[in-house]
Amino acid sequence: MPLNRPKQRVHPVGIDLGTTYSCLSYLTPEGQPVTIPNTEGELTTPSVVFFDGDEVVVGSEALRNSVTSPERVVLHAKRHIGDPNKCWIFDGHVYRPKEISSLIIRKLLDGAEERLGRVRHAVITVPAQFSDVQRQITVQAGVDAGLERVDIINEPVATALCHVLSEGIWFAEIAQDQTVLVFDLGGGTCDLSLVQYNKDEVKVIASGGDLQLGGLDWNQRLEDFACDEFVKSSTSDPRLDLESQQGLAIEIEQVKRSLSVRPKATILVQHDGRRKSILIERERFELLTNDLVKRTEEITKEMLKSHGKGWAHVDSVLVTGGASRMPMIRNMLQRISGTTLNTTLPPDQSISHGAAFYAGMLLSGQSLEKSSLDESASARLQKIKQQSVTGRSLGILIRDPETGDRRPHYLIEANTPLPCAYRQTFGTVVENQKRVHLHIVESGATLGEEYVELGDCLIHSLPEELPKRSPIEVTIQYDEQGRVRVHAVDRKSGQVARTTILRGGGKTSDDDIDVQAPVEEQPSQSKPDEPGDFSNAFEADLLKIETEDIAPSVPEETPVESRSPKKPRSAVDAKRTRKSTRPPKISSSVSLEEAERPIPLCNRCGNILEKSGNCLECGRSGAEKSSKKKLAKRKQSEDPTEPMTSSPTSHKRPRHKPR
Template sequence: MNAPRSSRTIHAVGIDLGTTYSCLSYLNSQGQPITLPNDEGELATPSVVLFDDDAVVVGTEALRNSISHPERVIQNAKRYMGDPRKFWVVGGRTWRPPDVATLVIQKLLQGARPILGNIEHAVITVPAQFSDVQRQQTAEAGRRAGLKRVDIINEPVAAALCHVLSEGIWFAEIANEQSVMVFDLGGGTFDLSLVKYNKDRVRVVASGGDLNLGGIDWNRAIEEFACDRFFQEASLDPRLDRESMQAVATEAEQTKRSLSVRPRASLVINHAGRRKSYLLTVEQFEKLTRTLVERLEQITVRTLKQNRMGWAHVDSVLITGGASRMPMVRKMLKRISGTTLNTSLSPDQSISHGAAYYAGMLLSGEKFAKSFLSKDATARLARFKQQSVNARDLGILVRDVKTNYRVPHYLIPANTQLPCDARQTFGTVIPNQKRVQLHIVESGTSPEEPFVRLGACVIEELAPNLPEGSPIEVTIRYDDQARVHVSAKDVNSGTIAKATIVRQESLLKLPPEEQQKLEAGMPISRPPEPAAESAADVAAPRKKPAAAPQSRLIPTPDSPRAKRPAGTPAPRKAPAPEKKAAAEKRPETRKRTVPQPPKVRAVPPPPASLLESAEQPIPLCNDCGEPLDYKGRCTSCGKAAAVPRSSASGQGQQAARPRKRKKPVTEPARKVQLPSDDSEIVDLEAKKAARRARAASGKPTSRPTKRRKQ
């Protein structure tokens, strides 16, 4: 109401939602990107949130208070996006990564409103390696922050758009298609993309990266160095005190920045009344972080090798991201590429500028929207196109007819041009099957990591009296923003079954009045309880750095990092002697109490980590195919069901106490054994091949199905 022109006119707004810093940019009427400052006049806003009793503070002020009040501050939340087990408890309230992202976006929008008025549409950047769950949670955070429409773009693509559409190349005539490697090393994630572009299009050829590799990992190397030196000299460990450790983290960040422009820098540690200063040189810093630089090099070389490209096919190396300023990173890139690096982009603002360009491209194609851009700028953006690729394989879990295990069957390989789709025919597993439950999965960010569960696609009301092996045609699709869509068709009847992706993303579900408080930046008055996730909705755990704090669904005061299944009672165990001795040696500053999360009365289902790594089969419901709890009751539909005899004996007792593994589970961690009458589908070609193999060996081609009495 205060800005009538802005309320009627749509601006092209891009948001770089970073792990450590975030910023917002928009396109002016001439189509040039401009970064808007926040309320404090800063172009980059720290992605840090402080909960100060009745107020929520985001940005630099929250970062300053992280030393004096570390238990009230949340930072680096983007690293845990998509992890349903991660949460923070501050003042009795539970906050999850999407909730923290919502508050950061609200801070950016609040600073932009005096200039742009009400903002209803924005493009938010995400790492190329983000899964569909992480993309959906990012978009949901933007909508809960007050945006009516949220579009997603990969961060390397945004950097490439900024490079191609910047003022130096905007009017240039590019004779031949150029190839560029976008090397984006941010505060928390590393993205790498091979991009080809000309005057009318940016096309991503391949992408790679690591979601757990960024500038904060270099900070932790400095922290470990300083804490080890302090412990050797003073016999006191700052890592045992939260306030001291937060002060060390702040010193490490400043030291890292100083070493990017100076050959040496010093950092100071204050702990337990002792104060010591240490000198760190660039050579020492490079030695401390050699393994991190090697990981960057391995990912870069592997991405080129997997796509059968050499450095001769790369015209330039475009670096961006705040952590790319470090000398050892640039030295490594120069050494392996043999070329001069392109440092024309702003490491801090190029991503948001590219997102603003993409927002302008989207607005130029909408006839009903009145854009703030001039006709000339709209025409130029309308001619330009961008095309990305998916970073992960996409498929479903199917029954392996040889082993009776559920294994991933990928339909769309990684680095496929978007949008794309794939169609394949599968078969039912029992006669007169009424429903099919598809478990949608994406591959991990690396070959060593397990697949990620995106959700369950439930197909109801199949045609009656279908024989075993009846064809079900499954279509799975990535849209241009790497979001997943699934549909299925009953081939016999020709009817398309309704397919709905069931996804519980553990977002806060509040009453309308509480949601209004959250959108206004006010603290909520009731502590929300974590929603119980079904096993099909919980993503497989990823590897995290050893120094990163871990949170579980229901941590207990005596064992905050216990890895037992959610909902099972904690075993009574006396504290270990070494832990008791260490606790007695701790300084008095360790006596700060940490608030514990609220107790959840409902027994949640087993998490995916249990389902994926159990040493014996997990019983599933005969009606919906979801896991049974230790009482034999379905965690999804609530029905009590019989379980196979092989896994029913003593199941409740085994669930109540942790099992002792004899050896680590490797290959079975990627598959789940199934009962014979689950609502599954099989690969028909694989089933035919198995029958032919049994016929050739003289074994029976089919086995009668034993029907259990209900």
């Protein structure tokens, strides 16, 4: 007869998956974060993987072998997450950044399970500027490592949670909201967030950063300096030998740390049977990396400026991330902020601690029989609310008929509070149309960077015998963790159509993601240029398109909170946004009767609109609205290359569903 063993309780676990180092933390039953060492007893694990034949080694041992076997070692895989062309091949097996990340997560879980038992759920941190593709790959890496459920949280938000919920603030009664700038400079990324908090809520106001700026870039400057000095007295360059270069890279990391606490340090270069000691002073190091420091300063100032905030609105600057220890970084922040920096949090562990707190918040809504938290800690965590913002703008591609190029039109702008959604009405262009084709895009991680195409959204299984010009509502949304969801509804029948985001860029089928697919019918294969497909077309005066408030899906375990509407942006920022997202003008030389051009529909009665933008049925009321100057003049134009358009009705800023 089998024994009735008690079910294992779930521990709140947070994982900081870093570019150079990673770590794992959990909450004790009393609600205090504790970092769990790996199987070697180290609190932080190098994010390095060594392939030794059939054996895979992760961590410090892999880092040591990177000198003798650099061709079989993978470092800094996080910087390549989302790059479909990046891979490593060992013994006939192809490893992508997702597989490397999964091996690192598995290493952390091995150490944790020695203390906690089987870990099934964890929160993994990601940079605020990570795209939807990068977030999905991170989640899948956690699942591949053995987790049954993976939630994600932005790294600056995790830092803010650690700050607010750490001992000394946990029980504090904060009289009014405090605003803190979280500056997180890690090994591979620079992440910023402006966070407002009180005793019960942590709310992100704005975020920014650079995914290709981190401590590794400071290391590279030191490495180039050392190699240039070595070449002056030698005919060979250490950068041309993998073993010499990797040995120098490890040396450089230690020298950089030394320069954070000492005015000078010595770099030992070993190459081609020669050894050379090179003295470098902190002032020289700062001169070599002056442009990198200026870049972090520009990012910080731009984030505050773009949101209409000044340093007078910032109560303190919270510094975290291993590379933030460098005096040049702290001096820069001190100079531009004019305030004392808060450096109380452990730079290497605060992010995983914050992720563990968030895991506890998710777990606090469950019964005490499932949670390892005691009743008091669970009650405290359940009161805490956290709200993040979109790191990137989200929208669709439109075509410029003058150039033939596709350009992004963003429906949800960056720094919109999460969760948020945008609903827009489109019209079918042929009788019995079966599918709709959208190109979903996110803006680049930094200003001026190219947009990221998330994939083609193919909307299938439209109702049978659907008349031409039937209104279809397409909803694009970010969930509370910054991941993209899309679905469509036939307005006349109420039927929900199947939607699938097909990930492009040469990714494997494991990266293809079905999004909210209530209809079980398999999607039919089609090409974008087929007559039954949709693309999108707008003219410059059709930016004010139909938007409605919707209810994004929220996991059952997620704490529920109320959301306040987003405050209007400054006039200067609004002007900048309109300029950067304004769609191209579209030619008006095509007649309305042509089926392969956009057909604008009235959102009141569904009838076709005239070129002036007025409805034949609702023209009178439309004229009245125009006389009251509540609607701008619209020039209705057509593009024969695009078989779809939106209905030009009033625009409302998306509201956000309570979580």
